[in-house]
Amino acid sequence: MGVIELRDIQRKYKVGQVQVIALKKIDLSIEEGEFVSIMGPSGSGKSTLLNVIGCLDRPTAGTYKLSGERVEKLRDGKLADIRNDFIGFVFQRFHLLPTLNALENVQLPLIYRGMLGKKRKRLAKEALEMVGLGDRIHHAPSQLSGGEQQRVAIARAISMSPSVILADEPTGSLDSKASVNIMSVFQELNEKHGITIVQVTHDEKMAQYGKRIVRILDGEIERIDVLENQTIA
Numbered sequence: 001m002g003v004i005e006l007r008d009i010q011r012k013y014k015v016g017q018v019q020v021i022a023l024k025k026i027d028l029s030i031e032e033g034e035f036v037s038i039m040g041p042s043g044s045g046k047s048t049l050l051n052v053i054g055c056l057d058r059p060t061a062g063t064y065k066l067s068g069e070r071v072e073k074l075r076d077g078k079l080a081d082i083r084n085d086f087i088g089f090v091f092q093r094f095h096l097l098p099t100l101n102a103l104e105n106v107q108l109p110l111i112y113r114g115m116l117g118k119k120r121k122r123l124a125k126e127a128l129e130m131v132g133l134g135d136r137i138h139h140a141p142s143q144l145s146g147g148e149q150q151r152v153a154i155a156r157a158i159s160m161s162p163s164v165i166l167a168d169e170p171t172g173s174l175d176s177k178a179s180v181n182i183m184s185v186f187q188e189l190n191e192k193h194g195i196t197i198v199q200v201t202h203d204e205k206m207a208q209y210g211k212r213i214v215r216i217l218d219g220e221i222e223r224i225d226v227l228e229n230q231t232i233a
């Protein structure tokens with residue numbers, strides 16, 4: 001059984017008189033420890049799918065099992081708990097607080113969870129070391145490159161030890177060198193630490209870092225490519 005099990009997932013939006021079916025009928029299982037890339041044209045439903053997987057949004061029909069538990073009908077508070085326990089998010093824009101340094105930014109979710117100072121600092125430092133930023137912990141976002149800022153955002157996402165990282169165009173604001181660097185970080189988290197990774201990307205090269213590429217078109221899965229060769233130069 002997959003850590004993520006989506007069955008007949010549909011997501012409709014109604015804005016005024018206009019109804020949009022962002023997801024039509026998605027069936028998708030993702031195994032624990034997988035690295036999956038989601039690709040598709042703009043407006044095809046990729047972010048909607050990621051938001052449903054991340055329990056930021058609910059499907060209007062279908063069932064969703066996350067780590068064996070049906071979540072599609074849970075009330076908001078319970079859904080937020082599940083999200084905090086299982087999921088770490090990374091976005092195109094890093095969403096770091098400019099007045100806090102790297103170590104403080106990574107500690108934010110731990111503060112929200114009520115963790116005490118000493119443990120919090122230790123976990124944040126470990127997370128920053130895991131993304132190769134052990135020597136930048138006192139830098140503010142403005143003193144870091146774009147790629148380094150994204151690595152801080154990844155450290156923040158892994159500080160809570162999530163089973164799954166969901167990343168919506170994590171390299172969308174980065175040049176190709178920084179992008180490859182972020183993919184190496186994901187690969188290491190995936191291979192060494194067994195974290196399941198689901199990323200949305202527009203970049204075929206970045207998508208190749210996944211073990212499968214799920215291609216979405218008009219709210220449906222058009223095709224899934226399984227990649228044989230995992231060695232990337």
Ligand SMILES: Nc1ncnc2c1ncn2[C@@H]1O[C@H](COP(=O)(O)OP(=O)(O)OP(=O)(O)O)[C@@H](O)[C@H]1O
Pocket residue numbers: 013014015020021022040041042043044045046047048049
């Ligand atoms: N909150 C919302 N309310 C109404 N319609 C929405 C909402 N979010 C998304 N949609 C619609 O659902 C469709 C899918 O949007 P989504 O953001 O998932 O696309 P996407 O594949 O991520 O596109 P992009 O590559 O541009 O980020 C679009 O037609 C969009 O207009």
Ligand SMILES: [Mg+2]
Pocket residue numbers: 046047048
């Ligand atoms: Mg999107």
